[in-house]
Amino acid sequence: MIRFENASVTYPGGVHALKNLTLEIPDGQMMVIVGLSGAGKSTLIRAINGLVPLSDGDVTIDGESVRRAKPPQLREIRSKVGMIFQTFNLVKRTSVLNNVLLGRLHDAGTMRSLLGWYRPDDVEIAMRALERVDIVEKAYVRASNLSGGQQQRVGIARALAQEPKIILADEPVASLDPPTSHVVMRDLQRINRDLGITTIVNLHFLDLAKVYGDRIIGMRSGELVYDGTGEQADERVFRDIYGRSLTADDVLGEPTKTVSV
Amino acid sequence: MTSAASVPPAHARPAKPPRSYLPLLGLAAFVVVTWLSVGEEFGIGLDPGLLVENLGRGTGIWAEFLEPNWSFLPETFGPLLETFQMAVIAAAVGCGIALPVSFLASRVSTPNVATYLADRGLLSIVRAIPDLLYALIFVAAVGIGPLAGILALVFFNIGVVAKLLSETIDGVDTGPLEATRAAGANRIQTQRWAVLPQVLPNYVAYSLYTFELNIRASTVIGLVGAGGLGVLLNTQRAFFRYDNLAVIIVELFVLVFAIEFFSIWLRRRLV
Amino acid sequence: MTASVTLRPAEPSHARRNAGFIAAAALVIWAVLTVEADWTELAEVPGGIARLFFRLFLENGVDWTYLPTAAEAMLDSIWIAWVGTIIGAVISLPIGFFGARNVSSGLISNVVRQVLNAIRAFPELVLVIVIFIPIAGLGAVAGALAVGLHSVGTLGKLTAEVVEGIDPGPVEATRAAGGRALQVQRWGVLPQVLPEIIAFWLYRFEINIRAAAILGVVGAGGIGTVVQETIVYRRYDKAGMAILVVIVATILIDAVSGWVRRRIIEGAEARTDAGDVEGLGSPLRMDSDIG
Numbered sequence: 001m002i003r004f005e006n007a008s009v010t011y012p013g014g015v016h017a018l019k020n021l022t023l024e025i026p027d028g029q030m031m032v033i034v035g036l037s038g039a040g041k042s043t044l045i046r047a048i049n050g051l052v053p054l055s056d057g058d059v060t061i062d063g064e065s066v067r068r069a070k071p072p073q074l075r076e077i078r079s080k081v082g083m084i085f086q087t088f089n090l091v092k093r094t095s096v097l098n099n100v101l102l103g104r105l106h107d108a109g110t111m112r113s114l115l116g117w118y119r120p121d122d123v124e125i126a127m128r129a130l131e132r133v134d135i136v137e138k139a140y141v142r143a144s145n146l147s148g149g150q151q152q153r154v155g156i157a158r159a160l161a162q163e164p165k166i167i168l169a170d171e172p173v174a175s176l177d178p179p180t181s182h183v184v185m186r187d188l189q190r191i192n193r194d195l196g197i198t199t200i201v202n203l204h205f206l207d208l209a210k211v212y213g214d215r216i217i218g219m220r221s222g223e224l225v226y227d228g229t230g231e232q233a234d235e236r237v238f239r240d241i242y243g244r245s246l247t248a249d250d251v252l253g254e255p256t257k258t259v260s261v
Numbered sequence: 262m263t264s265a266a267s268v269p270p271a272h273a274r275p276a277k278p279p280r281s282y283l284p285l286l287g288l289a290a291f292v293v294v295t296w297l298s299v300g301e302e303f304g305i306g307l308d309p310g311l312l313v314e315n316l317g318r319g320t321g322i323w324a325e326f327l328e329p330n331w332s333f334l335p336e337t338f339g340p341l342l343e344t345f346q347m348a349v350i351a352a353a354v355g356c357g358i359a360l361p362v363s364f365l366a367s368r369v370s371t372p373n374v375a376t377y378l379a380d381r382g383l384l385s386i387v388r389a390i391p392d393l394l395y396a397l398i399f400v401a402a403v404g405i406g407p408l409a410g411i412l413a414l415v416f417f418n419i420g421v422v423a424k425l426l427s428e429t430i431d432g433v434d435t436g437p438l439e440a441t442r443a444a445g446a447n448r449i450q451t452q453r454w455a456v457l458p459q460v461l462p463n464y465v466a467y468s469l470y471t472f473e474l475n476i477r478a479s480t481v482i483g484l485v486g487a488g489g490l491g492v493l494l495n496t497q498r499a500f501f502r503y504d505n506l507a508v509i510i511v512e513l514f515v516l517v518f519a520i521e522f523f524s525i526w527l528r529r530r531l532v
Numbered sequence: 533m534t535a536s537v538t539l540r541p542a543e544p545s546h547a548r549r550n551a552g553f554i555a556a557a558a559l560v561i562w563a564v565l566t567v568e569a570d571w572t573e574l575a576e577v578p579g580g581i582a583r584l585f586f587r588l589f590l591e592n593g594v595d596w597t598y599l600p601t602a603a604e605a606m607l608d609s610i611w612i613a614w615v616g617t618i619i620g621a622v623i624s625l626p627i628g629f630f631g632a633r634n635v636s637s638g639l640i641s642n643v644v645r646q647v648l649n650a651i652r653a654f655p656e657l658v659l660v661i662v663i664f665i666p667i668a669g670l671g672a673v674a675g676a677l678a679v680g681l682h683s684v685g686t687l688g689k690l691t692a693e694v695v696e697g698i699d700p701g702p703v704e705a706t707r708a709a710g711g712r713a714l715q716v717q718r719w720g721v722l723p724q725v726l727p728e729i730i731a732f733w734l735y736r737f738e739i740n741i742r743a744a745a746i747l748g749v750v751g752a753g754g755i756g757t758v759v760q761e762t763i764v765y766r767r768y769d770k771a772g773m774a775i776l777v778v779i780v781a782t783i784l785i786d787a788v789s790g791w792v793r794r795r796i797i798e799g800a801e802a803r804t805d806a807g808d809v810e811g812l813g814s815p816l817r818m819d820s821d822i823g
Contacts, residue, residue, distance in 0.1 A: 049443055079445030089436035094458045102454055106445035113450045127540055137538050155440075162444055295618060298611040307615060307673055319666035326662065346567040353560045389782035391742035393657075393749060394759060394775070401763045402584040403577055408569040412577065481657045484749060485760065488569075498661055498750075510658060517653040 001026055002048060002166065002198065006057035009043050009222075017043040019222040020057065027165070030192040030199045032213030034206060035241055040222040041202040045168045048200070049081045050074050061166070079106035082159025082197075086171035088151040092144035096135070096154050099143050100126040103161030129160035133187055149180035156187060167191070169201040173208070178252050181205070185212045205252040206238055322503055329507035337493060337512055344489035344516070347410045348475035354411075355418025356468040362419060363426035369438070370430055370452050384427075388420035396482035407488030410479060417478065418471050425467045426460065433459045465531065469524050476520050480513050588772035595769035602758060602770075602777040608672050609754030610781065612747065613740035615676040620683025620740075621733045627684065628691025628729075629717060635695055645692060651685030656743045660752045672753030679740050679747075690732045694725045727800035734793045738786050745778055 002025040009018040018040050025031055033041045046052035047059050050066045059066045061077060069077055082103065090099045104122040105113050112118065118126075130136040133153040138146065143154065152172060159167050169188060173181035185201075189212050192199040203209045209216055210230040218226030218233075218241035226233070226241055238246055299307040364370040365380040390398075395413035403409050437455040446454070483491020490509060497505040564571075588594075630636045631644035654662075660678035668674040698721055706720035748756025755778055762771035 051439065051443060075445040075447060077445075078443055081443070081445075083440065083443040085436065085440060087436050089440035091437045091455055091458050092434075093461070094454075098454070098458075102441050102446065103444050105441065105450045105454065110447065110449055113446075114453050131538070131540075134538070136540055139541050140544050158440070158444070168443075294614065298614045306671070307676065312668060312673070312677075315667050315669070318669075319663070322666040343567060346563040349560055349563040350567065385783050385786075386779055389779045389786070390775070391746050391778075393746040393756070394778065397749075397759055397763055398584065398775075399581075402580040403573065404580075406569060407567055408573065408577070411567075411569065477655055481655050484657065494658075494661070506662070510654070510662060513658065514650070514653050518649075521649075 001062060002200075003060045004044075004047075004057070005060070007047060007054050007059050008056040009040075009047060009052055010055045016222050017052075018047065018054075021222075021224060023217070023224065023227075025198060025200065027198055028192070028196045030189060030201070030212065030214045031217060032201050032203050032209040032215070033217045033219060034203055034209050034238075035219035036243070037204075039219040039241075041219050042170055043222075044219065045083075045170050045200060045202055048166070048168060049078050049083060075106060079162055080164050081166045081168060082162045082164035083168045083170070084152065084155040084159055084172050086174045088148070088155050088175075090143040090151055090154055090158075092142070094143060095140050096130070096143055096146070096157075097123075097126060097139040099154055100129055100157045100161050103129070103158045106162070125163065126157070126161045129157040130154075132160060132191070133157050147180075148176050149183060152176065152180075152184050153187065156184070156191070160191065164197060166198045166200070169199065171202050171204065174204065181208065181252060188212070205250065206233075206246070207251045209233070325503035326507045326510075328504055329511060330502075330504035331508060333505040333508045334512075337490070337509055340483065340488075340490045340493045341512060341516065343407055344476065344479045344483075344491075347407050347414060347479045347489055348472060351411050351414030351418055351479075352468060352472040352475050355415040356422050356464075356471060358415070359419045359422035359426060360464070362423045363430060364452055364456070366423055366427035367430035369433060369435065370456055381427075384420065384423050387416060388424060390416070390420075392417040392478045393482055393485065396485050396487040400486045405486035405488075410482050410487030410489055413482060413487055414475050414478060418475065421474065422464075422467050422471055426464055429460045429463045430456060462531075466528065469527060473520055473524055477517060480516070584768075587768040588775065592769045594772040594776055595767075596773065598770045598773040599777070602755065602774045605748070605755040605758045605774070606745075606777045606781050609744040609748070609756070610741060610785070612672050612675040612679060612744035612752075612754055613737060616679025616744065617683055617733060617737040617740050619676070619680030620687050620736065623680070624684045624687035624691055625729070627688045629695055629721075631688055631692030632695035634698070634700070635717065635721065641692070645689065648685050648688040648692075651681060652689065654682065656682045656747060657750060660747055661750055665750070665752065670751040670753075675744060675747040675752035675754060678752065679743055682743070683736055683740060687729075687732060687736055691725075691729055694728050694732075695721060698724045727796050730796055731793045734789045734796075738782075738789050741782055741785055745782075 002023075004021045004023040007018055007021045008016070010016050021040075021044065033044060035041050043052050047054055048061070048066065050069065054067045058068075061081075064073075064077065066074070066077060091102075098116075101118055101122065104118060104126060108118055108122060127136060127139065130139055133156050135150060135153050135157065138150065138154075143151065146154065152175075155172075156167075167188070172188070173184050176184060185208055188199055188201065191197060201213070203213075210233060213230055216226065216228060216230055216233050217224060218237070220241055220243065226237055228237070235246065238250070242250070362380065362384070365376060366384055368377055371377040371380070392413060395416050396410060399409035399412045403412065433456055437459075438451060441451045441455040479488070480490045481494070483489040483493065484495045486492065486495075490513060494506065494509055497503075497509065627644060627648070631641050631648060633641045635641075636644070656675075656678045659681055660674050663681075664674035664677045668677065702724065703716060703720035706716045711719065744754050746756050748754040748758065749760050751757065755774060759771060759774045759778070762768070762774055
C-alpha cells in the first residue's frame with residue numbers, strides 16, 4: 001500500500017508542485033492521474049520512488065518511509081518500483097536485452113554488472129519480461145532501431161524485469177500514435193490484472209483515462225481535486241480538474257482497434 | 262475612383278543602434294600587444310629585413326639536408342621502433358586511466374561538487390604542462406630512456422582524453438540515467454550502463470586521436486633523453502650531421518603519414 | 533494475450549569485435565615486452581616522482597626571487613605563440629580558401645591540402661631545428677617562425693574544412709547580384725565562416741603556448757631553456773618556480789582565450805542556428821588535428 005501523508009513538494013524556484021497531499025493507494029489498483037501540465041502529476045509519481053524529494057510530509061510504501069530512507073534502502077525500494085517514461089529512456093546504442101537487464105542491476109552485484117556477466121537466472125527473467133510484452137524476437141536488436149511503440153514495450157519489459165510490486169508510468173503514451181497508445185495501455189492493464197502489480201499512470205488523454213483506470217485522480221495546481229471511478233468522471237468533473245472546457249487535445253479520439261506494432 | 266489615403270503610413274526610420282565599444286577596444290588591445298610582441302625590448306625582436314638577408318645563411322645547411330645519408334638508415338630502426346612502442350603503451354595506459362578520471366570530471370556523473378571541482382582543477386593543471394616538459398620532469402625523476410618517455414606521454418594523454426571525454430559526458434542524454442536510477446541501480450552501475458554506452462564511440466575516437474598525437478610527440482621527446490627517434494635527432498643535431506638528420510626527418514614524415522592513413526582506415530571500419 | 537510461441541533469438545556473434553580487441557591487446561603486450569625499458573624499475577618510479585616533486589616544490593619551497601626571470605622567459609614564450617599564431621592565421625586564411633573544393637577547383641584544392649598535410653607532419657621542434665635556426669639563428673624569432681609555419685598547416689586544413697561546409701545560398705546570392713570572385717568570397721563566404729575560424733585561431737593560440745614553451749629546449753627562446761637548465765643543473769627550487777609559472781600562465785591564457793572563443797561563437801549563434809559552443813565542431817572531428 002502506498003500512502004501519502006500531507007506530502008508537499010516545493011521546487012527551488014518557489015513553485016508549489018504538491019500541496020499537502022494525503023492519499024492511499026491499495027495494492028493491485030490501477031490508478032490514473034489526470035490534470036494539466038504543471039498540475040503536479042509528474043511530481044506525485046516521482047515522489048513515490050524518491051526521484052523528487054519531499055519538502056514536507058511523507059510518502060510510505062508498505063509502511064516504509066521513502067523520505068527517510070538512506071541511499072541503500074532507497075535503492076532497495078526503487079528496485080521494487082518499476083518506472084516507464086514518456087520518452088522511453090532506453091539506452092539507444094545498446095541492445096534491447098541489455099536495456100531490459102537494467103531492471104536486474106540491483107540484484108546483480110556491482111562487479112558482475114560492471115563486466116556484464118549476468119547470472120542465467122537474470123537473463124531468463126529478462127527474456128520472460130520481453131515475452132510478456134511480445135517483443136522477444138528483438139532481444140538483440142539495437143534499441144534505436146525500434147519504433148516508438150516497440151521502445152515503450154521494451155521500457156515496460158525493463159520495469160517487469162525488476163519483478164516489481166508497483167509500476168509507475170509517466171505519460172507513457174504521450175509520444176505515441178493512437179493505435180499504439182491503446183496497445184501500450186492494454187499491456188499495462190493486462191499486467192496489472194494478471195500479476196496484481198499496483199499501477200499508477202499519468203495521462204492527459206481523458207478517454208484513455210476513463211477506459212483503462214479503475215480509479216481516477218484529478219490534480220490541479222498541486223492539489224487533489226477529484227478521486228473517483230471512471231464512470232463517475234463526466235464532463236463536469238473534467239472541467240473542474242482542467243479549469244476550462246474540454247478541447248480536442250484532451251481526448252485521444254480513435255476507437256480501440258487491435259493492431260500490431 | 263481614387264482611394265483615399267493610398268500612401269502607406271509613414272514609420273519613422275529606426276535610429277542606428279549604438280556602436281558597442283568592446284570590439285574596438287579589443288582591436289586596439291590586439292594591435293598594441295602585437296606591436297609589443299615583435300619589438301626588441303619586450304618582444305622577440307622580429308626584423309623581416311634581417312631575416313631576408315640571412316636567408317642565405319641557411320643554404321649551406323640546406324644543401325647538406327638535400328643529400329641524405331641513406332647508409333644511416335639501419336641505425337634509425339631501433340629508435341623508430343622505440344617511438345612506436347612508447348606511443349602504443351602510453352596510449353593504452355593513458356586512455357585507460359583517463360576513463361575514470363573523465364567520469365569524475367563531469368557534473369553528469371559526479372553530483373558531488375567537491376570531487377568534481379577537485380578533479381577538474383587537477384585536470385587543468387595536468388593539461389597545462391606540455392609533453393616535452395613532462396619528458397624533462399620524468400627524465401629527472403626516473404632517468405633517461407623510454408620509461409621516462411612513456412610516463413610523460415601517459416600524463417599528456419590523460420590531459421587530452423579526460424578533457425574531451427568529460428565534455429562528451431556532459432552532453433549525454435540523461436533520460437536513461439533517470440531510468441537506471443529509478444530501477445534501483447547504484448552510481449557505478451548507472452555510469453556503466455546508462456552513460457558509458459552513449460560515449461563509447463567518442464572514447465574510441467579520442468583514443469585513436471591520442472595515439473596519433475603520441476606518435477608525433479614521441480618522435481621529439483627523445484630530445485631530452487626520453488627515448489625514441491628524438492634521441493637520435495638530438496645526437497645528430499649536436500654533431501651537425503645534417504645528412505643523417507635528413508634521413509631521420511624523412512622517416513618521421515613517412516611514419517606520421519602511415520599512422521594517419523591507418524587511423525582513417527580504422528575509423529572507417531569502426532563506423 | 534499471445535502465448536510465447538515466438539522463439540527466443542540466438543545471441544549474435546561478436547567475432548569481429550572480439551578479434552579487434554585481441555589484436556589491440558596483443559599489440560600493447562608486444563610493445564610492453566619488447567620495449568627497452570627496465571620494468572623492474574617500475575616499483576621505484578613513484579618514489580622517484582615523489583622525490584622530484586618534493587625537491588621541486590617542497591624542500592626549500594619554490595624560489596620566489598626567481599619569479600621575474602621565469603616570468604620574463606614565459607613572456608617570451610607567449611610572444612612566440614602570439615606572433616606565430618598571427619603568422620599562421622594570416623597566411624592560412626587565403627590558403628584555406630584555396631584548399632576548399634567548393635571555392636577553388638578540385639585539383640588546386642587537392643594539391644593545397646596535400647601540401648598542408650606535409651607541413652603538419654612536422655612538429656614545431658623539427659621545423660625549428662631544420663629550417664629556422666639555420667636562418668634566424670638561435671632565439672625567439674626562429675621559434676615564432678616555426679610555430680607560424682606549423683600553424684599554417686593545421687589552421688589551413690581547418691579553414692578549408694569550414695569553408696567546405698558552408699551554406700551555398702548566400703554565395704549564390706552574391707554571385708547573382710553581380711559580385712566578382714573576390715567579392716563573393718568576402719561577402720558570401722567569409723561572414724559564415726569567420727566566427728568559427730577565429731575560434732580556431734584562438735584555440736591554436738592556446739596550443740601554441742605549449743609548443744612555444746617547449747622550443748627553448750633547442751634554443752629557440754622562451755621558458756623551455758629555463759626549465760631545462762634549472763633541472764639539468766639541479767637548481768630544483770628555481771625549476772619548481774619555472775614550472776609553476778608555466779602552469780599558471782597556461783591556465784590563465786586558456787581561461788581568457790576560452791571565454792573570448794565562447795563569446796564569439798555565441799554571438800554567431802545568436803545570428804544563425806549553429807550549435808557548437810566550444811567552437812571546435814563535434815568532438816568527433818578529430819581528423820582535423822585540432823591539437
